[in-house]
Amino acid sequence: MSTFVLIHGAGDVGWYWHLVEAELRARGHDVVAPDLPCDDDTAGLVEYADAVVAAIGDRTDLVVVGQSLGGFIAPLVCARVPVDQLILVAPMIPAPGESPAEYWSHTGWDVHGDFDDWFYQDVPPELAAEARRHGRAQSEARLGEPSPLTAWPDVPTRVLICRDDRMFPPDYLRRVARERLGVVPDEIDGGHTPALSRPVELAGRLDAYVSIPVLIRTFFAAFASGDDLDERLGALRRAFLPGAIIVRTCGSEPEVYDVEGFIAPRRALLSGDGLTGFREWEVTGRTEVYGDVAQHFCTYAKSWTRDGAEHTGRGAKTMQFARTAAGWRLSAVAWDDER
Structure with a gap:
């Protein structure tokens, strides 16, 4: 499991x-x-950033999540401690050396409206009142100073925007995410403060962002030459739903397998004579999550040696996932090899 490091926005608290x-x-x-x-x-x-790093202590397996102004702090934390993933929620997305005060003009956005309209339009009134009581005044004394960020950290980064956000409207954030990070953001319903208005949905999305990559790695790791083949195939069995289906096309009439029907011949191939050094790996991929279902589309490459001759190949896979009481599981896989 992961340690989520949750960084709040301006004038707020943990x-x-x-x-x-x-x-x-x-x-x-x-x-x-x-x-x-x-x-x-x-x-x-x-x-x-010092306050966040101090709170992390010696924890590992970190996933840093920055909300709003927290988007300025999150990449600074990633530059100081080992981080598995960076997730920005309804964020400010800073450029290297940019100050928070410059952000508005640099990104071409003029914030207007009142506080409640920006932050709490879809938060239950009692919870919004409690949030106001917890909130603190945001000092602007040093917000004009350039960020010490020199380059975006080399950490997998996702941007999650809120479709009803009045502080950072979706069209605006889609553009900023594309221009500054080159990413297409994910989206959920709700306004600027989804941790209050949609906490279950937001937590589910964060959990999916860390759980689904584990299943993808388990899938690719299973089909490789090596002495621990049975252990890796066992992990793959546990990653599938019992009734999952696997479909192979590869230029012919689709072949449909159940889990055991898929694994057994590949185990025989990988453990038999003549085939050595087989491995396959993801090249590009994107995951989309909606509630308790998700899909992942990727391209992949593979290499192997058969009877002394080296071979390579490429293809594409699509994977479907469902969230169960025991966590996320693979529900279907389909693939096609490049011809």
């Missing part, structure tokens, strides 16, 4: 994440949600 934290812990994850010193005139982005 309490913002409390509903999401409970959901993630129920799914077996650890959570860190520190308070940033946002009301301290002596604190800038470096001190904000």
Whole structure:
């Protein structure tokens, strides 16, 4: 399981994440949600990042999540500690050396409206009132200072935008994500504060972002030469739903397998004589999640040696996933080899 490092936005506290934290812990994850010193005139982005790094301590398997202004702090944290994944939620997406104060003009957006209209339009009134009581004044004393970010961290990054966000409307954030990170963002319903308005959905999305890649790696790792073949194939069996189907096309009439019908001949091939050094790996891929279902489309490459001759190949796979009481599982796989 992962440790989620949840970074709140401007004028807020770690309490913002409390509903999401409970959901993630129920799914077996650890959570860190520190308070940033946002009301301290002596604190800038470096001190904000210091507070997060101190809260992490010696935890590992980190997934850093930055909300709104937290998007300025999250990449600074990733530059200081080993991180598996960076997720930006309804975020500001900084350029290297950019200050938060410059962000609006640099990205071509003029925020207008009132506080409640920006933040709490879809939050239950009692919860919104509690959020206001927890909130703190955001110091602007050092928000004009350039960010110490010199380059985007070499960490897999996802952007999750909210379709009803009035602070950062979807069209605006789609453009900024494309221009600054070259990514197509994922989307959920809701306004600017989904940790309060849609905590179950948001926690489910965060859980999927870390759980589904594990299943994908398990799939690719299973089909490789090596002494631990049975152990890897056992892990693959556990990754599938019992009734999952696997479809092979490869230029002919599709062949449809159940899990055992798929695994058995490949085990025989990988453990037999003549084939050595087989492996396959993902080249490009994208996962889309909606509620308790997800899909992953990827291209892949493979290489092997048969009877002393080296071979290579490429193809594409599509994988479907469903969330169960025991977590995410593979429900279907289909693939086609390049011809």
